Amino acid sequence: MRQNARVLRIASLNVNGIRAAVRRGFDDWLSDRDPDIVGLQEMRCPVDQLPVLAGYHLSYHPGELAGRNGVAVLTRRPPIAVRHGFGNRRFDAEGRYLEVDCEPADGHPGLTIGSLYLPKGDRPTDGPAAEAKHRRKLSFMASLRGYLTRARKRAQSEGREFVIMGDFNIAHTALDLRNWRSNRKNSGFLPDERDWFASILGPRTLHDVVRRLHGEEPGPYSWWTWRGQAFDQNTGWRIDYQLATPELASTATTGGTDREPSYQARMSDHSQVVVDYNL
Template sequence: MRVASMNVNGIRAAVRRGFDVWLKDREPDVVGLQEMRCPVDQLPVLDGYHLSYHPGTLAGRNGVAVLTRRPPIAVREGFGNRRFDTEGRYLEVDLEPADGHPGLTVGSLYLPKGDRPTDGPAATAKHRRKLSFMASLRNYLPQARRRAQAAGREFVIMGDFNIAHTALDLRNWRANQKNSGFLPDEREWFGSILGPRTLIDVVRSLHGDRTGPYSWWTWRGKAFDQDTGWRIDYQLATPGLARTAVSGGTDREPDYASRMSDHSPVVVDYQFS
């Protein structure tokens, strides 16, 4: 079972840049998408997939989706937080077992960007808002795992977390220790949702102590060419699913001109006996 996740930074723009070609070539079974930024009536057709979509209420912003080969048996928008659930930041679908694949609950996440709290009141408010979202999501994740387990399904949450967990997850970590996305409280939160009995960072478990593989590079300058990136896109899976992962990483495009987004897809292959 091939599972992929990508912040498309606008699905219509990503398709113009070749996302549909990538999809046809890689043939993932499940794809989580973030920052769709698209009205429902303007969604591009992606042949061979069922699209579950939570556009949110903020025109031109956010929007999360899940593409699946077979139709889901249930779709849920948000995670029970009235403050954030209308923003199109979390979508969850349930899939029945089929074709040798287990039952699966899939969450597609676009976690809010923050700001440096030292940059004034507005930045502090933005950082606190991000922390509030994170705290609420942390409370929800055990419920999601238990619900999936009770139904005989594995669980995976994937998407753009806007956090680099450790120094292995961004190139210039020393210079970014006071910047949003690598602040101590963000990194502590990320570590708190992981555990050998809860959720496994699948790509990190496959790559060990090697740096990267990065998934985001600014459009500006030579960051992409020099691989000066951040690993902020993840697949976090329950242990039973994580143990079946045989390969995974980032589908980094061959050159700057080929980029589909400022993020590249994170792809994991799971092999079942």
């Protein structure tokens, strides 16, 4: 539990099914860590079966693909505006992006918050179907890049900071995955994906908050396959991020992943990305 009310704690987690995550202890984590805002991805839950998460207002974009995707944002108070998708008809129906506006409260600034679940893609050299899946991912990314510029500028013009968080399914640099050499031709670490990620960052646009805090050290990883000894050996990928506007990013004091103490304690194949902003 936090003692300093000026700290804004923002968290993000790909839950890999919200009902399964709740069974595995999500409620306990939420109570213990007490975040002000939480972005959730891969909810995979019909609206009428959403669990009650006490103390939070849930904004939800389930999409139209039964049992897949779905993004949400938890806030202490109802947001003043909610937007489903980013204006791309091809992708908005899939439940991959949700954005909310929150007014200033309790010493915290006004915020625009995006929760993102970016498509996985595939290795394009593995045949026509894989190449098509990769091109589809690139199309999503190109459309999102333009939208992020508009969203950030809109938030700024209305007096709010902007943060987008979630599962980007891209490791930006060699610091962001354990076995980067053997993954150079695999989806999630391909040159065009990494170039795109670099293109949405900049001194005056968006900062990778956790990388800013951890500098040139590997990780902290946020995803490990369920298979084998990947989790126990920390053979992971950092594909979950918080990207914030410069003023907000500059206030971040601590941040990283809440990696569970054991394989058995995992709620998801991802771990929570949590950042404290000292305002």
